[in-house]
Amino acid sequence: MDLVPRPYGLLAELTYRCPLHCPYCSNPVRWKNNVELDSEEWTRTIKEAAELGVLHVGFSGGEPLLRKDLELLIQAARGAGLYTNLITSGFGLTEDRAIRLSNAGLDNIQISLQAAANTLADTIAGATNSHQRKLDAVEIAKRAGLALSLNVVLHRFNIDNLSEIIALTENLGATRLELANTQYYGWAYRNRAMLMPSRTQVYAAAKHVSDAIKRLAGKMKILYVLPDYFENRPKACMNGWGRKYLTVNPGGFVLPCPTAFEIADLRFETVRQKSIQWIWEESESFNRFRGTEWMPEPCRSCPRKEIDFGGCRCQAALLTGDASNTDPVCELSRHRVLIDEVISGHRGDAGTGSLVFRHNSGAAHS
């Protein structure tokens, strides 16, 4: 019997509601309008996670600032000894709110930007004046004394502007910048053909990033999330299934990763019925792909199996129909052709049609 590892990080998705409409969002496209967890349920969840060993909590969503009890939850997290991170669009961050968040003990705020310039940024977010509102939020966060990180999701429409994006974030005085190539789940998967950059764009971007990382060492830490479709080996998704991280979604479902509902034949537990400890240690969902024993070939005998853990289960499920398959990104996967088709744009309607902008609805919209 393998020892169950202790978790380090909790992603607390407080709501799927969001005022923005980014087409690369990885939130589920359809979700039942489950009753969101209330303050007491979240507080209990946070405490249980801390007892299990979690050291970091990220408050996310949708847009977490839509929750009026956010300060209460941050306080509860700090009280439980957790490092707190707020992952936000910045919409709703008034001076007053920023001060209250700071007083509640928020350790770090991460604000998203969509581009280096207003017009493109507003178009991607699907909201008027979005870019300016975010720049204002950045200044408000700094005035309130909050430590600042920035996040920019990269895709075909903004990847050519990487040097302007990096320059903007440098001037805004963030200590950390996350440049995240779109990961294709949820709405992003829906919009994959339109969002996918070309290989030329990806190579050019990698060069800009590596130069910036060197230039800004000690001043701004840059995390670059690779566009895994253009790699030959898969990403070490979540650092392994049920190994370091857990997500609790707005309805209280406890997931090994935020997109786990892409795996249709797995049953997930909720905090309303079971403890975090039981779910992490005993549940079928967390144990199903934990470790390496479950792996079929070629992963099973692969020397990289404890490095990339066979890649992403959700991606295997989405693209091949079976979550236990090797992530098709891997060049050893018999499904690699599915990835090659997409990146060389040979699929029927690749590049045509328009982006479907994210919207808050439990109902199926086309």
Add this chain to the structure above:
Amino acid sequence: MQELNLDPDRISKRPSLAKHARLQIDRLTGEPVLLSQEAVFTLNGSAYEVLKRCDGTRSFTQLVEELAERYPSATIALWSDALRYLEKLSQKGLVQWI
């Protein structure tokens, strides 16, 4: 062996943990950790003793003298080890020299 900046101007500055970095005891292991944005750094005992004193109130020189007094068996390498460690963290944006 990395060059150490023993410039008196440098070592009279006060090392301070960055605002986004927090020193903590991991309740599960009882061991000290440094938490920052998305990272967790495990610390050994001497790293913890150095970082505990990086609150921006002591110059590097004062910090080392304090450590030397507290741990009389510490060797002459304490100076260079502590400086090297703080420079490494400074390169990662975790410590500032004010």
